[in-house]
């Protein structure tokens with residue numbers, strides 16, 4: 001099942017995608033629940049309730065797609081350096097404030113992005129070159145938690161996954177390197193493109209799903225979720241050991257090699273660049289970068 005959050009006639013709805021027919025069918029959710037986006041479906045499933053009935057089809061050309069969970073209830077959990085090849089390229093970049101601990105982490109590195117950083121497919125990633133000059137992309141398979149819990153064991157962890165989406169973990173490398181905690185560099189406004197769709201858990205083979213990034217059509221990242229250092233069950237066990245996970249929690253699982261910082265010299269995003277992150281079975285999430293400082297200068 002592939003679902004999305006979108007606006008029709010100004011109202012937020014959550015619906016089932018039929019790509020072949022070119023339409024979505026909104027679920028009959030009360031407005032209060034629809035405002036939560038796909039989180040509402042994860043919550044219903046977690047409570048063992050059936051999904052609401054589907055309404056009449058709406059053409060894709062008549063909707064404005066939003067992020068599947070437009071405003072998560074709390075920070076997006078993220079895993080750092082979770083593919084070997086990326087851990088190596090990042091540690092050797094000189095921007096890794098955690099490098100002293102070694103290139104490849106022995107336990108998952110967890111950080112977060114603030115909920116307000118989430119944007120939809122097609123919305124601009126807004127950098128401000130007077131604040132952050134080294135903006136980078138990171139394609140990440142992203143977990144949406146269904147049934148919450150604390151002390152979840154690896155063997156049970158996948159029972160707590162409602163589904164998956166894509167996050168582009170946009171990062172200001174200069175800010176990430178300047179502060180030993182990564183939150184500022186990761187949480188700039190608009191730095192969490194999410195979507196375009198969410199899929200239920202059975203749609204994704206965690207052992208073999210391709211993840212890719214293209215910048216202006218040029219492929220930069222090409223890897224597979226089977227190469228994660230810490231797999232999804234391990235991440236869930238680690239997080240939930242002392243933090244109660246809630247339905248609708250979002251966990252970005254890390255990015256493979258090929259980010260801008262990995263090139264010599266680095267290839268950061270600049271004004272006008274179009275970055276497309278793709279995961280097989282979910283779709284392609286495309287956003288254009290806008291440099292606010294440059295636009296302001298041009299307007300003077």
Ligand code: MG
Nearest residue numbers: 138169254255
């Ligand atoms: Mg990341």
